Amino acid sequence: MYKLWTKLAGLAAAAALVLPGVALAAGEKASLLVIVADTRKLTGWEAWFANLYNESHIYFTIVTVVAIPIIGVILGVLADLVMSHIGIDLKSRELSEH
Amino acid sequence: MDWLYVLMPISGVTIFWPGLVILGIGVGIIGGFFGMGGAWMVTPGLNILGFPMAFAIGTDIAHMAGKSLISTMRHGRFGNVDYRLGVIMIIGTVAGFEIGAQMIMWLERIGKVDMIVRWMYVILLILIAWMVFADIAKKRKKEKELRAKGEDVDKLATGIEWHKTFHKLKIPPMVHFKAAGFTCSAWLPIFISFATGWLAGILGIGGGLIRMPALIYFIGCPTHIAVGTDLFEVAISGLYGAATYTYKGRTELVAAVIMLCGAAMGAQVGTVATKYIKGYGIRIAFGIAVVGCCISVIMKLIPKYVAGTQVVMDIASTTLILGLVAALSLYILVKMVQGAKQEVAAKKGRA
Numbered sequence: 400m401y402k403l404w405t406k407l408a409g410l411a412a413a414a415a416l417v418l419p420g421v422a423l424a425a426g427e428k429a430s431l432l433v434i435v436a437d438t439r440k441l442t443g444w445e446a447w448f449a450n451l452y453n454e455s456h457i458y459f460t461i462v463t464v465v466a467i468p469i470i471g472v473i474l475g476v477l478a479d480l481v482m483s484h485i486g487i488d489l490k491s492r493e494l495s496e497h
Numbered sequence: 498m499d500w501l502y503v504l505m506p507i508s509g510v511t512i513f514w515p516g517l518v519i520l521g522i523g524v525g526i527i528g529g530f531f532g533m534g535g536a537w538m539v540t541p542g543l544n545i546l547g548f549p550m551a552f553a554i555g556t557d558i559a560h561m562a563g564k565s566l567i568s569t570m571r572h573g574r575f576g577n578v579d580y581r582l583g584v585i586m587i588i589g590t591v592a593g594f595e596i597g598a599q600m601i602m603w604l605e606r607i608g609k610v611d612m613i614v615r616w617m618y619v620i621l622l623i624l625i626a627w628m629v630f631a632d633i634a635k636k637r638k639k640e641k642e643l644r645a646k647g648e649d650v651d652k653l654a655t656g657i658e659w660h661k662t663f664h665k666l667k668i669p670p671m672v673h674f675k676a677a678g679f680t681c682s683a684w685l686p687i688f689i690s691f692a693t694g695w696l697a698g699i700l701g702i703g704g705g706l707i708r709m710p711a712l713i714y715f716i717g718c719p720t721h722i723a724v725g726t727d728l729f730e731v732a733i734s735g736l737y738g739a740a741t742y743t744y745k746g747r748t749e750l751v752a753a754v755i756m757l758c759g760a761a762m763g764a765q766v767g768t769v770a771t772k773y774i775k776g777y778g779i780r781i782a783f784g785i786a787v788v789g790c791c792i793s794v795i796m797k798l799i800p801k802y803v804a805g806t807q808v809v810m811d812i813a814s815t816t817l818i819l820g821l822v823a824a825l826s827l828y829i830l831v832k833m834v835q836g837a838k839q840e841v842a843a844k845k846g847r848a
Contacts, residue, residue, distance in 0.1 A: 434507075434508075434551065434746050434747075436506060436507045436508075436509065437509045438506075440504075441504075441506055445504070445506040446506075448506050448507075448750075448751075449506040449507060452506075452507050452746065456743070456744050456745070456746050457744070459743060459746075460740055460743040460744045462750075463559060463739060463740075463743045463748055463750050464736060464739060464740045464743065466750065466754075467559055467562050467563045467566075467736065467739060467750075467753065467757075468562070468563065468566055468736065470563060470754055470757055471562070471563030471564070471566040471567050471757060471761075472566065472567075472570070474563075474567060474757055474758060474760075474761035475566065475567035475570045475571070475761055475764075475765075477761065478567065478761040478762050478764070478765045479570075479571070479765070481762070481765075482765050482769065485837055485841070486840075486841045486844065487769070487772075487837045487840045487841060488840065489571075489574060489575075489769070490574055490575070491575065491576070492575050492576075492577075492721065492771070492772040
């Protein structure tokens with residue numbers, strides 16, 4: 400009886416060690432794990448932004464995909480204005496090859 | 498000095514923001530000049546600044562989309578973008594990229610895919626570098642022969658002219674590309690973009706590094722048009738990539754926007770520099786960038802064969818890439834300033 404209990408305890412210990420590994424292997428890849436933003440220290444727009452990330456990746460994606468071209472165009476236009484003050488022709492160039 | 502650091506709300510790390518701006522300027526200059534996204538340059542830079550790897554690629558792609566848009570706007574005004582060619586090529590690029598990405602997932606199940614991909618990348622970079630320098634050597638040889646005969650050297654002449662053979666294929670529909678200045682079968686850009694997209698998908702890169710020389714040597718674009726059209730493609734595919742990575746929660750928009758502030762200026766400098774550095778000047782600098790990229794990939798492969806070299810090779814490859822970015826950016830900036838000075842002086846002289 401003692402041997403049986405010893406075997407059962409051994410099996411239980413082995414299962415406890417092996418099962419998390421089996422469960423992890425059956426789960427998604429590490430790259431697919433969800434990362435959660437820590438909002439405890441954040442306030443204002445940062446907190447809103449981090450909460451948006453935590454609550455919905457779809458809305459977060461929409462905000463990012465809309466923001467990037469808009470910010471790009473604004474910064475591009477501003478940089479254009481700076482460049483136009485140099486006094487060079489920014490509308491044409493010489494043909495260089497074929 | 499706390500004001501020099503900014504908290505990234507998603508990843509929770511504090512980053513030295515002037516570093517992000519400087520990185521943005523450097524990559525903006527090189528991207529605007531060569532017509533590529535430059536993910537291979539940004540990732541080690543972000544790593545050094547302490548950016549978590551989980552967010553590095555997504556942030557890089559988001560910034561790349563914005564930066565390429567800024568460069569495309571400027572190149573478009575110079576007439577360097579063939580939008581028709583760009584749109585046709587997007588079809589092939591997207592299809593090729595998706596098939597390449599699916600293939601790599603299939604290969605991953607077999608195992609050892611990482612090594613195969615890295616060696617493939619090295620071989621491809623060697624081929625691109627060979628193509629660029631062979632073209633330059635051939636052009637110089639042609640010029641030398643003409644000078645020996647006492648004939649005038651055509652400033653618009655090129656070295657390798659494989660595109661002329663491809664243009665002879667008259668498979669309908671035939672399309673005229675006004676900005677690029679040639680007519681060819683629509684299947685040529687579709688096939689080439691499919692092949693470059695497939696390679697980019699397999700290698701896990703943006704593809705500008707492959708597409709730019711492909712546009713020149715296989716499709717027959719003048720260098721400036723290749724740069725502008727490639728950037729147009731990078732802007733669109735970068736936005737798609739940014740959406741994909743952001744949906745997976747791997748983009749730090751704040752960092753991307755800070756980098757964009759530097760990239761906006763850098764992209765202008767890089768793009769305007771193409772006005773002063775002639776087509777073959779761009780090709781030579783591009784060849785050097787490809788060689789540098791190739792050496793850095795080889796450095797990352799060495800620890801797989803020589804034990805105990807991991808740390809040294811990591812530091813060496815990062816130093817090489819950042820050194821290359823700094824040197825090329827400086828060269829482009831100096832050439833742009835010199836060209837602008839000459840143009841302004843010439844204008845004053847005429848007035």
